Amino acid sequence: MIITPLDPFGVRVDADVDRPGARLDELPVAELRALAREHHLVLLRGFGGFAGALELTEYAAGWGTISMWPFGAVLELVEHENPDDHIFDHSYVPLHWDGMYRPQVPEFQLFHCVSAPGEGQGGRTTFAHTPAVLRDADPGQRELWERVTGIYRRKMEFYDSEAVSPVVTTHPDRGFPVIRYNEPVAPDAEFVNHPDLEFTGLPDDQLAEFHDTLTAALHDPRHLYAHDWQTGDLVVADNYTLLHGREAFTTRSPRHLQRVHVLGEPALDNPALVR
Template identity: 55%
Template sequence: MNFKATHLKPFGVIVEPVVQGMNVKELDLKSLHQFFLQEQIVVLRGFSTFRDSEDFAKYCELWGEISIWPFGKVLELIEQDNPQDHIFDHRYVPMHWDGMYRPQVPEYQIFHCVKAPLPGHGGRTTFSNTVLALKNAAPELKELWGKVTGIYQRKMEFYNSKTVSPIITKHPRRDFSVIRYNEPPCEGKDFVNPPDLEFAGVPGEKVKEFHQGLQDALYSPANFYAHEWQDGDVVITDNFSLLHGREGFTSKSPRHLQRVQVQSSPPFNNPGLESYK
């Protein structure tokens, strides 16, 4: 084999070349897709990668149909001087799933690290495996979560949308349940352009218990992985099974990620979208 694979904890796999100088495009996509189904995160590290964003997009098209945004295929995640939204800020981002405010929810998130933050400067991308979170949760917690529906509204440059989703729902393509949750921002932490969040089905005296139990599960070491970026990393993640966020990083640290969203086959129409502009 032209690569070695090492399992990450508590989930995920890192794939590295056996021969120096190997390009990521030389990897067998069938093998990578099998890793994706089994592990939910595939990290490709140590390979030569892409000439530019167009070259990156062409690689992502090998995985399926790309979700097109007003800016095109590739989102350049770089801190802006006066960000109007948290995706362009340096501060932390709570757990959520991508496409929750869009007509279709992508299955794959594919990231390319053009430039990693300096060592010790933060900026890890955080992931919670909600399949594991449900497996490891106490029955009484799952019973509470199963009664709750999240109502989410968010306005930003690319959309103004409202979506409604049960906390526990079925995976769109596979026979198991997942968690869909937009984590409220932590008290005392600055957060640019937060969404409006409401949670129905939980009694007032149980609201704190609901959020605390869910957050404890999502961030438990048994269910949680934080990816520390290195230059050239390519990371493929399962947006149907995972929630993700971002740790804050030192402002002006050179963190530059590119992100492409790839649809499932067939594309998955967002079941909870109530309004979209």
């Protein structure tokens, strides 16, 4: 495998130059999984991609047990005509972790780019390296973050749930500190189906400082990787460690991603789920 680092974190694995479009299922998943756990993000580029959702599902099953949704294994991330949720809009999506409202939290997300947005049309997927954010924080700032608990309520087509999590917590099986946080969006932002967010543990006059400092640290270029999609890319992300979001993109651009959730071994029952 040809492995090169991404900036500021993650690794890229390229297909051999003399074998463009090589099959992804020829790569050893055990080695890729080890890379995903160590570097938290793996980009596989130049491979053949998948002909459809079924092929992607078969590939993802090689990574572990797929977390099934009412719609099946594959979420088709494509803009809808009249979206009833921001996921299917072309708007910015704030940083969050996947599975926060579900019975189980997936360890990995596999994102497959069926069709990239055009040049200059935006739509990068953003990933924040939360242990690096904590490592680089000054002690006073970190102490402020550690006092806060987030309470999140969200209703959409596939769930109506409440999740409660300390902002600073620990990785479920590796023990290092991580951040679980859903960034608030400005209340006046054009954003379909807001989640209902509440943060406790600090007096009101310190909450603004909490959000400002944490958001700045998560978006610091030392901690944030923004992935510019190319058609055929497969990105595997460590959902236990990273937070992710999306930059806005031009409406009716050809951006089309597919996403599959793969559970850890054993599967992680969602410690934040209240209902």
